[in-house]
Amino acid sequence: MxxxxxxxxxxxxxxxxxxxxxxxxxxxxxxxxxxxxxxxxxxxxxxxxxxxxxxxxxxxxxxxxxxxxxxxxxxxxxxxxxxxxSTNNLTGTPTPLDEVLANSSTGIYQLRNFYGTNGTALAGVGYPSRTIFKPVAGTVVAAKNGVTISSGLTVNTTTGLITISPAPLISDTITAGCQFxxxxxxxxxxxxxxxxxxxxxxxxxxxxxxxxx
The missing domain is CATH 2.40.30 (Elongation Factor Tu (Ef-tu); domain 3)
Known part of the structure; x- marks a missing residue:
């Protein structure tokens, strides 16, 4: 069930x-x-x-x-x-540069939304993030090294995982935004x-x- x-x-x-x-x-x-x-x-x-x-x-x-x-x-x-x-200031229109995603060697990334700031820490206290498991269909946008990904992006709206093909390098910076x-x-x-x-x-x-x- x-x-x-x-x-x-x-x-x-x-x-x-x-x-x-x-x-x-x-x-x-x-x-x-x-x-x-x-x-x-x-x-x-x-x-x-x-x-x-x-x-x-x-x-x-x-x-x-x-x-x-x-x-x-x-x-x-x-x-x-x-x-x-929304990943853009709580209620704004999502942009591909909203949130930095964790590095991946497989091309699969988990959407997330930071609170307080975009993933940096101050005096040893981190700013937490909410794992986005349920993005809204049709709202996910992503970028690699600041350039919007226009093809090869697959979104699983039931898990919040996105797949980029071909897989980026581990050193590439992947960002994404969505409604959730x-x-x-x-x-x-x-x-x-x-x-x-x-x-x-x-x-x-x-x-x-x-x-x-």
Whole structure:
């Protein structure tokens, strides 16, 4: 049974959304009050809190239907964060020079998006990146040594891997940009409240990002 649905949580119905990024940090406090902190994973993990208020038929046919197709908390799906869906300044049109990708000798590269700056570090503290597993089809653009790649570029929109053929040299600088969705799953049940005969409200829907979908 597949554990990820390649479909997007509806965002074109009336909704309210809040979100927050967190990092897994283990903190140990000694008897003297000193703290020892260990960063378990250097990637942001986003959680969403969503409230839908919409027509009953729309809620049932789209939001509730997705919940059931996902078997509740079991399967993941795509979520577009309206404040953070592009490698170009969060919401801009992607460019081939947006983000530097890790070196590869195989011609296969993983899309990613840095937060804070473009992959540099300051005083030993790195600026983290989000691995982009779910780029939006038709939005990925890439460049080699600053020159846009116009042919030989293949994009896997289910993994975020791009393949460049022929494979660049290990010393070449590969950059890329795209729009992306965040892979998430439901982290709560959906409680529906009848507002009147036609409209329904389902608040307190919690979603959590899947770091390894």
């Amino acid at each position: 597949p554990s990820f649905l390649e479909e997007r949580l509806p965002v074109d119905v009336r909704l309210g959304m809040s979100y927050a990024d967190d990092y897994t940090v283990m903190i140990t406090t000694t008897s003297g009050g000193a703290e020892y902190r260990k960063l378990v994973q250097p990637f942001p993990a986003r959680s969403f809190h969503i409230n839908f208020t919409t027509d009953q038929a729309d809620l049932w046919s789209r939001v509730i239907a997705l919940y059931h197709r996902a078997y509740g908390k079991f399967a993941g799906f795509r979520v577009k964060c309206m404040d953070d869906f 969705d965040i892979p998430c799953r439901f982290n709560s049940m959906i409680e529906v409240t009848a507002i009147d005969r036609k409209f329904r409200d389902c608040g307190s829907i919690d979603l959590i990002e899947l770091l390894n979908p």
